[in-house]
Amino acid sequence: MSDVYILGVDMIKFGRFPETSVPKLGATAALMALDDAGLNIKDMEALYCGNLGQAGAMVGQRVLAEIGQTGIPVVNCANACATGATAFREGWMAIKAGVYDVVLAVGVEQMGKGLLGGGGPKKGIPTEGLLGSGTMPCVFAEAGMEHSRKYGTSFEQFAKVSVKNHHHSTLNPKAMYQIETPLDTVMNAEMISYPNTKLMCSVNVDGSAAAVLISERKLKEIGSKRAVKVRASILTSDPYQERNLTMPDVNTCTQQAAAKAYEMAGVGPEDIDLVELHDCFATAEILHYGNLGLGKPEDAGRMIDEGETAHGGRIPVNVSGGLLSKGHPLGATGIANIYEVSTHLRGEAGKRQVEGATFGLTHVIGLGSACGIHILEKV
């Protein structure tokens, strides 16, 4: 089976673009990735398009209508917040299988403002606020409280994740926000769902990201010094856990995906130089330190206290600013974090460059649940 490389990858600066359309947003990132690869839409053999909000509306084909209807096969993917990673992985698999040599993967989302989750039933009375809460800030607050229950993790430690990621984003021009948020600002922000304050919730933004994937054979033919090797691509769903019909489990599927990804890549967590993980809420980042093997689960609070996951620390996490500050356009997130890691592996991350980065890991979770992990290597 062919090794697979990323030849081109890019993302738009995340923000709010209510005046544009989903296909136009996707088309912008697609053209940026094609330019980065030095190729044309006519060179692409297939398109894998990730979008959640218009999952039934043939977004991939409408992207092609914006940039060139070449008649190639289009696969539209929806997999909650793992949508972009799933689209990327579908492209990876097609090249791995030897079906195509060059494909395009696009992730795109146009979001409204406000709370996600907790929608009421069609019949009867709404149960939100009666039978607990299904809002995302609450679901991830409860997931964080499970970590507190087991390991004593504190509100302050969760809040420090947000301080760190907002700090990181001050060096990322493509992040939605570039603002410092000191600890007292984070902890005293409006409480949304304890222990998640407003500054500990990811930002709903519009965004898009895209990547051109290429086979080893075709890469040699074209020649490029900036290609990034895909060492592992893994997708899992959540296995049965006694509570997971009541309380979504983002841990087990991440642990299983991480184990498989390290095995496929032939490297361990100690070899990874930077991680972009799914900090949809500050509480979530803490869970994934242990889930991804970056440290022991019980050490997660200490890791954030001692700056181990900050830029310059032992294992920098979310140097892009993460979903908390870069923003979280659901279907685009999984390719945007591949862009971030690739940019460091190429040595092109400017002021936020993680020096000497050789291996990087990307992680997303779609609640319900889907976990996508990619391990990338500098060539």
Add this chain to the structure above:
Amino acid sequence: MSEPSGSNSASALLPVVPFLKIPETGDPYLEGHKCQDCGAVFIGERDNCSSCASRDHLKPVRLSNDGELYVFSIVHRSFPGIEVPYVSAVVDLEGGGTVKGNLINVEPDPEKIKMGMPVEVVYQTAPRKDAEGNEYLTYYFQPRG
């Protein structure tokens, strides 16, 4: 034909969720389905077991009203029209079954709520009606003992 026993005039009320059962006689209760092969307990009806994948071996069981608070969050922002703050709780019931609901009769203060504390299920008329004006019976958790 029979009058309901217990404190609620429950038979006039509709259940807030299908797994809240309102028998013609006797007290309301939460119903689970238990796999006869692996023992997994599910909330709500189902045909097959998602734990061991066995088919048609699930039997309805009456879930306990006693349980333990597993985790909680204090919700300060919800959808328009929903009164806040309230405590969203995940409770492990004795004998199996994990259920989510509001924890009442506690201060919405993280210092006052202890994970692991004993709680019980109580049944009350919901403070909301549907579009046709029907009333519903709902359940809550409250500290026990």
